[in-house]
Amino acid sequence: MSWPRIRALVLRYTFLYTRSIPRVTELFFWPIMDLLVWGYVTLYLQRLYAAQDTPPAGMGVITFLLGAMIFWDILYRAQQGTTLAFLEDIWARNLLNIFVAPIRVSEFIVATYLVSLLRIMVTVIVLIALAWFLYAFNLFALGFSLLPLFINLLFMGWALGMITTGLIMRWGQAAEALAWGVPFLIQPLAAVFYPVNVLPVWVQPVALAIPATHVFEGMRAVLRGEGLPGQYLFWAFALNFVYVVAAAGFFRFMYESARRRGLLAKLVTQ
Amino acid sequence: MSDAIVQVEHLRKEFNGTVAVADVSFTVRRGEIVGLLGANGAGKTTTIQVLLGLTTLTSGAVRVFGQDLERHRVEILQRCNFSSAYTALPSNLRVRENLRVFAALYQVRDYRPKMDALLQLFEIAHLKDKITGHLSSGESTRVNLCKALLSDPELLLLDEPTASLDPDIADKVRKILRRIQRERGITMIYTSHNMRDVEEVCDRVLFLHKGKVIAAGAPQEVIARFNQRSLEEVFIRVARSGDLVEAQ
Numbered sequence: 162m163s164w165p166r167i168r169a170l171v172l173r174y175t176f177l178y179t180r181s182i183p184r185v186t187e188l189f190f191w192p193i194m195d196l197l198v199w200g201y202v203t204l205y206l207q208r209l210y211a212a213q214d215t216p217p218a219g220m221g222v223i224t225f226l227l228g229a230m231i232f233w234d235i236l237y238r239a240q241q242g243t244t245l246a247f248l249e250d251i252w253a254r255n256l257l258n259i260f261v262a263p264i265r266v267s268e269f270i271v272a273t274y275l276v277s278l279l280r281i282m283v284t285v286i287v288l289i290a291l292a293w294f295l296y297a298f299n300l301f302a303l304g305f306s307l308l309p310l311f312i313n314l315l316f317m318g319w320a321l322g323m324i325t326t327g328l329i330m331r332w333g334q335a336a337e338a339l340a341w342g343v344p345f346l347i348q349p350l351a352a353v354f355y356p357v358n359v360l361p362v363w364v365q366p367v368a369l370a371i372p373a374t375h376v377f378e379g380m381r382a383v384l385r386g387e388g389l390p391g392q393y394l395f396w397a398f399a400l401n402f403v404y405v406v407a408a409a410g411f412f413r414f415m416y417e418s419a420r421r422r423g424l425l426a427k428l429v430t431q
Numbered sequence: 432m433s434d435a436i437v438q439v440e441h442l443r444k445e446f447n448g449t450v451a452v453a454d455v456s457f458t459v460r461r462g463e464i465v466g467l468l469g470a471n472g473a474g475k476t477t478t479i480q481v482l483l484g485l486t487t488l489t490s491g492a493v494r495v496f497g498q499d500l501e502r503h504r505v506e507i508l509q510r511c512n513f514s515s516a517y518t519a520l521p522s523n524l525r526v527r528e529n530l531r532v533f534a535a536l537y538q539v540r541d542y543r544p545k546m547d548a549l550l551q552l553f554e555i556a557h558l559k560d561k562i563t564g565h566l567s568s569g570e571s572t573r574v575n576l577c578k579a580l581l582s583d584p585e586l587l588l589l590d591e592p593t594a595s596l597d598p599d600i601a602d603k604v605r606k607i608l609r610r611i612q613r614e615r616g617i618t619m620i621y622t623s624h625n626m627r628d629v630e631e632v633c634d635r636v637l638f639l640h641k642g643k644v645i646a647a648g649a650p651q652e653v654i655a656r657f658n659q660r661s662l663e664e665v666f667i668r669v670a671r672s673g674d675l676v677e678a679q
Contacts, residue, residue: 169535173521176532180523180562254519258578261483262536263509423446423477423486 162268170264170272174246175279192234192284193291199230200296225381227298229354231288232314232380235281236373237344239318242277243270244325244340251334251428260425266416270409273326274319281315303380306389310376313394316401317372318344320408327408327415333428352377372400434461435497436586436618437482442491443642444477451477453642455491464612464619466629466650468662469639470670475622478639479588482620483513495586509537511586514579516572516594522564526550526574529563530581537582549577552607568595576604580611587619593628605631626663636662638669645669 178184203226250256259269292298301307325343329336350364351373357365368374379393419425437459444452452474459465467475480486481493484504493500495507520529527546534542550556553573558566563574572595579587592608593601609632611617623629629636630650638646638653646653646669650662657665 163538165538166536169532172535173524173532176524176528177521249521253521254517255521257483257485257515257518258513258520258533259536260485261508261511261513262533263505264536265505417487420485420487423444423451423480425485426476426480 162265166264167268167272170269171275174249174276177249188280188284189287192288195230196288196291199226203227224298225384226354227292227296228300228380228384229377231285231292231300232377233353234288235285235311235314236318238281238284239277239315240321240325240344241340242280243273243319243322246273246276247326247329248337248340256428257426266413270323303383306383309394310379313372313376313397313401316405320404323408323412327412330419331415347371356381372397372404436461438494440492442481442493443489444481444486445489450642455644457637457644459618459620461618462616463635464621464633466633466636467620467622467639468629468636468666473639474642475639479590479622482588484508510584511588512579512582512584513588514575514592515590519571520563520574520578524563525560526563527559530578533578534581539582542581545581549580553577569597569600572596584617587617589619589621591623593625608632626661626666630662640669
């Protein structure tokens with residue numbers, strides 16, 4: 162793997178953001194809108210409970226919504242950043258120039274990972290600052306648990322990103338909507354805003370097979386002050402390992418299939 | 432053959448049972464400019480795509496710089512470059528930013544003097560700081576050619592490089608390509624529907640029809656063999672009665 166080539170690709174994708182106000186706006190607009198909506202819903206629910214004579218135990222649990230929202234955005238941005246880098250080259254009719262350059266598939270993938278990581282860092286820093294400013298919600302209260310949870314969401318987002326990009330490579334721009342839709346396919350099952358035990362019993366094994374489920378369960382445990390149970394981390398890392406390896410295999414398979422069918426050139430001229 | 436840069440042997444490519452290239456064999460020697468000609472659907476685009484590693488072959492063998500293309504794709508592409516009228520560089524980057532990215536992708540050291548010299552050569556030095564999307568199609572084509580030459584390729588694949596140029600600029604570009612080929616000894620594979628382009632630029636042409644090479648040689652030889660007055664007339668004859676030509 163050549164780092165200078167990866168750096169060149171990262172440069173290509175980051176140049177975009179220095180020149181395009183809509184792209185920079187897109188980094189912040191939806192996350193901030195989500196934060197405002199979820200934040201004020203949270204405040205409203207807190208006031209409702211506070212007005213009751215006997216507030217339910219664990220009332221602070223409502224702040225889970227804000228943490229979950231920020232964590233969900235990490236996963237979503239990781240997936241989307243990976244896929245959008247590929248789509249940018251289709252839209253620019255530049256994909257052939259990239260794929261006839263001496264680039265290995267692995268270098269292309271790593272470059273899209275790094276671009277998505279940069280996007281996430283920018284978005285999350287703004288969200289954390291706003292959540293603290295508007296709602297006095299401190300994500301850093303998660304302490305050192307924050308890092309492994311963040312890494313696991315990143316891995317899962319990257320795995321989904323590779324799968325999405327593979328599908329677009331195979332089915333072309335007709336599959337473009339997947340770039341925005343794929344994470345929402347797993348959202349109801351990944352126990353993002355509610356614990357797994359809320360789900361029907363027969364759905365729970367499916368939910369537990371998703372790495373993000375263990376991240377969100379872990380996050381809630383930490384916010385409840387229980388620390389981060391090792392089992393959540395173990396399962397998140399183990400499942401992510403399987404997901405990333407499977408997604409890389411899937412991407413490779415789709416890439417070779419696209420080459421066999423002559424689809425890479427068609428992506429540019431569709 | 433030690434000076435063979437490209438060796439294609441019995442290349443066959445099918446897409447879901449449809450034959451795009453039936454049986455194509457040819458060799459391109461160092462420093463040659465070879466034109467791939469043929470009507471739409473003749474198989475020249477697929478052949479170019481195979482040579483660029485964008486498409487796998489169904490059967491046959493392709494060796495570039497003496498190496499198997501499928502096994503040494505990245506090493507081979509490091510020594511090649513490509514320009515097409517049908518691709519573009521990212522429109523929201525400045526010309527110099529685009530060239531910087533591709534210089535880095537091809538690991539070109541000290542790219543700035545090379546970039547400046549190429550922009551000067553193609554008479555677009557004044558566009559260096561312009562947004563690529565704001566250029567005319569002729570200017571974009573010339574920036575694409577700068578990108579293709581920036582890495583000092585040994586093999587250059589050009590797909591309709593003068594398609595969007597006015598006659599004056601097209602003439603200049605043809606002369607520049609010829610000059611670069613003479614000075615640097617670059618091998619070029621050239622596709623164009625402009626037969627005047629091909630006659631002026633190419634040392635040798637390969638006429639493809641229904642995925643097979645049905646005529647090959649220097650442009651004047653091919654014109655004489657078909658008893659026509661120009662390559663354009665040969666093209667029309669092959670396009671309209673290629674099956675008969677193939678049978679002869």
